[in-house]
Amino acid sequence: MSMINIAERHKFILSKLHEKGYVNVLELCKELDVSGVTIRKDLKLLEDKALLYRSHGGATVQNPYTIDKPVNEKENIRREEKNLIGQTAAALIVPNDAIIIASGTSVLSLAKNIHPKGHLTVITGALNVALELLRRPEIEVIQLGGHLRNSSTSVTGTYAEKILEDFSCSKLFLGVDGIDLEFGLTTTNIMEAHLNQKMMATAQKTIVLADSSKFGKRGFGRICGLEDIDEVITDNGISAHVVKRMEDLGVKVTVV
Amino acid sequence: MSMINIAERHKFILSKLHEKGYVNVLELCKELDVSGVTIRKDLKLLEDKALLYRSHGGATVQNPYTIDKPVNEKENIRREEKNLIGQTAAALIVPNDAIIIASGTSVLSLAKNIHPKGHLTVITGALNVALELLRRPEIEVIQLGGHLRNSSTSVTGTYAEKILEDFSCSKLFLGVDGIDLEFGLTTTNIMEAHLNQKMMATAQKTIVLADSSKFGKRGFGRICGLEDIDEVITDNGISAHVVKRMEDLGVKVTVV
DNA sequence: CTGGTAATTTGAAATATTTTGAAAGATATT
DNA sequence: AATATCTTTCAAAATATTTCAAATTACCAG
Numbered sequence: 001m002s003m004i005n006i007a008e009r010h011k012f013i014l015s016k017l018h019e020k021g022y023v024n025v026l027e028l029c030k031e032l033d034v035s036g037v038t039i040r041k042d043l044k045l046l047e048d049k050a051l052l053y054r055s056h057g058g059a060t061v062q063n064p065y066t067i068d069k070p071v072n073e074k075e076n077i078r079r080e081e082k083n084l085i086g087q088t089a090a091a092l093i094v095p096n097d098a099i100i101i102a103s104g105t106s107v108l109s110l111a112k113n114i115h116p117k118g119h120l121t122v123i124t125g126a127l128n129v130a131l132e133l134l135r136r137p138e139i140e141v142i143q144l145g146g147h148l149r150n151s152s153t154s155v156t157g158t159y160a161e162k163i164l165e166d167f168s169c170s171k172l173f174l175g176v177d178g179i180d181l182e183f184g185l186t187t188t189n190i191m192e193a194h195l196n197q198k199m200m201a202t203a204q205k206t207i208v209l210a211d212s213s214k215f216g217k218r219g220f221g222r223i224c225g226l227e228d229i230d231e232v233i234t235d236n237g238i239s240a241h242v243v244k245r246m247e248d249l250g251v252k253v254t255v256v
Numbered sequence: 257m258s259m260i261n262i263a264e265r266h267k268f269i270l271s272k273l274h275e276k277g278y279v280n281v282l283e284l285c286k287e288l289d290v291s292g293v294t295i296r297k298d299l300k301l302l303e304d305k306a307l308l309y310r311s312h313g314g315a316t317v318q319n320p321y322t323i324d325k326p327v328n329e330k331e332n333i334r335r336e337e338k339n340l341i342g343q344t345a346a347a348l349i350v351p352n353d354a355i356i357i358a359s360g361t362s363v364l365s366l367a368k369n370i371h372p373k374g375h376l377t378v379i380t381g382a383l384n385v386a387l388e389l390l391r392r393p394e395i396e397v398i399q400l401g402g403h404l405r406n407s408s409t410s411v412t413g414t415y416a417e418k419i420l421e422d423f424s425c426s427k428l429f430l431g432v433d434g435i436d437l438e439f440g441l442t443t444t445n446i447m448e449a450h451l452n453q454k455m456m457a458t459a460q461k462t463i464v465l466a467d468s469s470k471f472g473k474r475g476f477g478r479i480c481g482l483e484d485i486d487e488v489i490t491d492n493g494i495s496a497h498v499v500k501r502m503e504d505l506g507v508k509v510t511v512v
Numbered sequence: 513c514t515g516g517t518a519a520t521t522t523g524a525a526a527t528a529t530t531t532t533g534a535a536a537g538a539t540a541t542t
Numbered sequence: 543a544a545t546a547t548c549t550t551t552c553a554a555a556a557t558a559t560t561t562c563a564a565a566t567t568a569c570c571a572g
Contacts, residue, residue, distance in 0.1 A: 006521075022264055025557075035523045040558065055263035056530060056557065127383045127399070134404055143383070143411050145401025145419050148390055155399050159419050163401050262531075281547075291533045296548070312540065313547065 009034070009042060017052055017061050024058030081211045081235040084256040086110040088233050089173055089209055093120065097170055100199050101129050103154030103192065104175020106209035108132065114139070123167060123202075125155040125195065142167070149189060156191035161198045172203035174229075176210055178217035181245050184226050186219035193221030205230045212237030226251055265290070266298060273308055273317055277339060277368055280314030337467045337491040340512040342366040344489050345429055345465055349376065353426055356455050357385050359410030359448065360431020362465035364388065370395070379423060379458075381411040381451065398423070405445065412447035417454045428459035430485075434473035435466055437501055440482050442475035449477030461486045468493030482507055 009032055016031075017023050028039045043059050046052050052059045086109030093099060095118030101107050103126040111132040114120070116139060124130050125144035133139045144164070146157035174196060178186040185208065187193050200206050206229045215238055231252040243253045265288055272287075273279050284295045299315050302308050308315045342365030349355060351374030357363050359382040367388040370376070372395060380386050381400035389395045400420070402413035430452060434442040441464065443449050456462050462485040471494055487508040499509045 022261070024261065036557080037523060037559085038521085053263070055261050057261040058263075060263050060267070127387050130404060131383050131387075131409065134409065141404040143399070143401050143404050145399050145411070145415060148386055148397040148399050153387065153390065155401070159401060159415075163415050292547085293533055294531080
């Protein structure tokens with residue numbers, strides 16, 4: 001096989017990669033009739049463009065260490081920021097409080113940072129939040145029931161909403177996928193957005209946890225407008241301008 | 257099996273690990289056609305990345321939700337037996353089935369071994385079971401809601417029982433703490449026992465998963481008598497005499 | 513179009529690094 | 543004590559990187 005140019009070669013490499021899941025340098029040398037040095041340069045270029053993962057002897061289509069852990073992966077990004085946000089949010093909890101924790105990776109760091117003085121009641125639909133809180137004997141956990149959507153660790157549906165009707169909480173800690181000044185709060189899933197609305201109705205205050213990357217983004221399911229929430233906790237990647245606009249809407253903004 | 261490179265090998269190890277819950281060095285040597293030294297180096301690398309736990313002779317999954325020690329310790333004992341029991345139970349599931357999975361360490365191995373052909377609906381109160389099943393897109397998971405007791409990963413209470421009323425399932429897979437020929441099935445907690453009764457009413461067949469150490473033991477909360485269940489799956493540590501007695505009571509006994 | 517220069521691409525050769533397993537000794541398990 | 547598993551060491555083999563010069567291509571003024 002003799003290639004016209006570098007672009008053709010890259011196309012060939014990528015198509016083989018996607019077909020087989022991996023490629024190796026020696027085979028490509030023969031198939032494309034070029035030297036190993038060239039193939040390695042090609043692979044390096046493609047790796048720089050995040051189109052493949054390099055490994056000794058070849059390359060794979062995806063990082064082998066991140067198999068089927070979508071939630072876990074998200075968890076690793078911005079770990080430090082999220083942890084700070086979680087700490088700050090946890091400080092808002094008072095003894096004998098009753099709170100709701102909604103789903104999202106940010107609220108998991110909240111759960112990890114909760115070390116209550118007195119008794120605490122937590123209502124949550126997120127399995128990972130519930131499992132995290134179970135360790136602490138002073139916390140009473142109410143798990144919402146219902147449908148579990150793939151790739152989310154949180155329930156949705158009418159069962160969860162029914163259970164919520166029996167409670168009244170002081171605060172809702174809400175993790176979102178997007179915060180847009182015009183469009184408001186959004187999440188990727190319409191069912192989850194609906195449950196979040198019910199949660200807001202059950203709680204006296206809504207506190208949103210969102211790292212700065214969430215600003216300006218819009219997810220599919222709209223939860224509410226910015227004017228409906230009480231407080232946002234975020235990291236210092238947020239612009240002063242956005243802070244100002246939110247404060248004008250009556251939202252308290254805490255930057256950690 | 258001849259692997260292209262280290263990345264492919266690691267991917268293979270991890271996927272086997274996630275499927276079975278553990279791997280051992282010798283098997284991997286044969287399967288991947290490399291020496292033990294290499295496998296051990298691989299496992300060490302993966303352990304450094306916190307992707308597994310090393311143990312003599314092999315490795316086990318790193319469970320990110322490894323919370324309360326009591327359950328976790330239990331989980332490690334009799335892993336091999338439990339895995340076999342789980343496999344056998346999973347084979348009973350048919351395409352388009354609707355089943356209930358109750359709490360207990362044995363049923364977690366069931367969950368790990370479920371790889372349904374068609375669609376499958378699973379109702380469960382156990383958070384770890386739900387989290388495990390979430391990975392598989394062909395499974396629809398209904399999480400029961402309610403109170404979470406400390407040191408258990410399963411809900412109890414009226415909310416869970418209410419949700420159950422809306423369903424009808426073909427099978428209930430039940431993990432118990434004790435099986436006594438006279439006293440019947442027991443669990444450590446009275447609330448859980450009550451929920452288990454409701455589950456039995458919701459399912460047409462009750463299949464009990466119990467390794468042989470559970471026989472002759474009595475927990476605090478009685479679930480039902482042996483005559484009320486349909487099948488028991490256990491390991492070969494059980495005595496022939498006990499098998500005979502149970503079969504006389506109309507219980508099908510499967511020894512793996 | 514032509515001829516010349518600059519930039520890019522390529523591979524051979526030399527060098528460096530990584531991977532692997534055999535062997536030997538240490539450690540753990542029963 | 544006997545056996546299986548583990549770690550270390552070391553050398554060979556495979557794979558990568560660097561360097562440099564030749565080949566190709568791109569570009570542009572005349």
